[in-house]
Amino acid sequence: MLAQRTTLLKSSGTAAARAAAKAAADAGMEIVDLTAGEIWSELARMIRQGAIEAINKGVNRYTDPVGTTELREALARKVSLETRQIWKAEEIAVTCGAKQALFNAAMVLLDPGDEVIIPVPYWTTFPAQVLIAGGKPIFVDTRSNGYVPRIEDIEAAITERSRAIVINTPNNPTGSVYDTQTLTGIAQLAIARDLWIIFDECYADFVHGDEAHRPIVFLVPEVRSRTLIVNAFSKSLALTGWRIGYLAGPKEVIDAVKALQSHTTSNPNVVAQHAVLAHLQRSDGSYEAGLRAQLASARQVGLSMLSSLTQVPIPRAQGGFYFYLDISKLVWSARRENVTRAPDEIVSALLTDAGVGVVSGSVFGDPAGLRLSYGIPTDQLVSGLARLTRLLNSWN
Structure with missing residues (x-):
């Protein structure tokens, strides 16, 4: 059974x-x-070089459950540059891809019965992981608005059990990029209604034409204390099989994620960590x-x-x-x-x-x-x- x-x-x-x-x-x-x-x-040259160097040095031991300090410091610098705010290594958890970052977020934020607002169409993992954590996905249709949610539709979906909203921009599957007005409205609504924002920006490097990716905590700095940023190198460095992602958020959330991850996967692949660090430190873009x-x-x-x-x-x-x-x-x-x-x-x-x-x-x-x-x-x-x-x- x-x-x-x-x-x-x-x-x-x-x-x-x-x-x-x-x-x-x-x-x-x-x-x-x-x-x-x-x-x-x-593969990117620095990824190959970093992995080979790690192997040649005999790198094969456990790291901290949420990644090496050096990689988390490099990621903190990356997130600081992208959001125009200062982030520290203690606010970063390295994960086995973005899926684990999302899973960790659901597991440390949700109690049974908590509701999570998810725009439709959605990436299939979003509602699945909410269900695993005992939560309830609440869907908001975006199809009549160019696959971008209306603020009034999100607000109408909020109840006393609402705990979080998932924002994925650029969006998988639709390719939509959320505009400044929409993201600002979501941030203000989250502050007013005491919601967490799970901000999945895994496709941030690929925005086309006159569009631009807008990190929500850059637009509304006040929302940082209730935002978890999810990203990975699967798309931006074409490393889907290497399984290196990260979660950025308040220290108390990252501390809880560290405890959780220590009992699930423990640290992400150590060679992949060193390879990504080499790229972050040496790549010219x-x-x-x-x-x-x-x-x-x-x-x-x-x-x-x-x-x-x-x-x-x-x-x-x-x-x-x-x-x-x-x-x-x-x-x-x-x-x-x-x-x-x-x-x-x-x-x-x-x-x-x-x-x-x-x-x-x-x-x-x-x-x-x-x-x-x-x-x-x-x-x-x-x-x-x-x-x-x-x-x-x-x-x-």
Whole structure:
């Protein structure tokens, strides 16, 4: 007999989409996989060098549960620069990726029954970890407002059990970037209603066009005492498999996180810690600039190809590296014609009939969306989007 909490959970929908694409490829199909939340890139030179140096020095011992002092000091300098406020190492916890940072936050902040406000569409891990901690996700729909929550909708969702709000900008899956007015309003609301803010900025390095990433504690310094900043190097340095993230917040929260993490994973991978530290200390920023240029080029190519879709609006794709398609017209036209064409069926058809793997919006709480990654090589992106547009347009 399993624990009752296991009934609350399903496997990650994005992982399931990747697995389906891989299974189709293993079965001999020619698949273009647009499901993965990662960038195809070589390792940064300083990451490689830092890891090799650590291995050659025989670095293989435990560190502090929340990371080495040197890495936390480097991260404190990074966060200080980004937020224009002074942060100390004692306010930083190094984690096994952003997922552990989010898990730690949920476990040290939430009591059973506490409510957490989560804008929809959402990254699947947000509500899952709230449930693990005994909390209750409260969803606020953003689809009618360009995938950015309205302050009045957030306020209407607050009850006496509200404990926190999750803010993810640039957003996964939609690519939306929250504007200054929205973030300021959320910060003021959190102060007025005594809410924590869990601020996930894992895609902060990838903001396109005239948009800009705005750390909420930079905009409203008074909200710092009730904000936890979540970030990682999985996206910004294309290190998804290395599992190094961090949590920045008030010292008393980080102390609680340290105690928790000492009983879960203990310290993150020590070689990866040294590699990231080497990059932070020695990099000239050229690697990050190269990734941004790579994604900016892929984004332009993709938007040009997606402009030929006849029943799907061109996505704004303001940040991150996803195209998020609003397929509500396809869904509703199918219903009028008594044809089954929900997002999951569209995803299945794209995989079997076009050889393209994408993620259904149902994974993100949206019954009319598709997420496509453009972090893959350009030639594969072009091939995949050509197949996708042909199939979707054939349903006119």
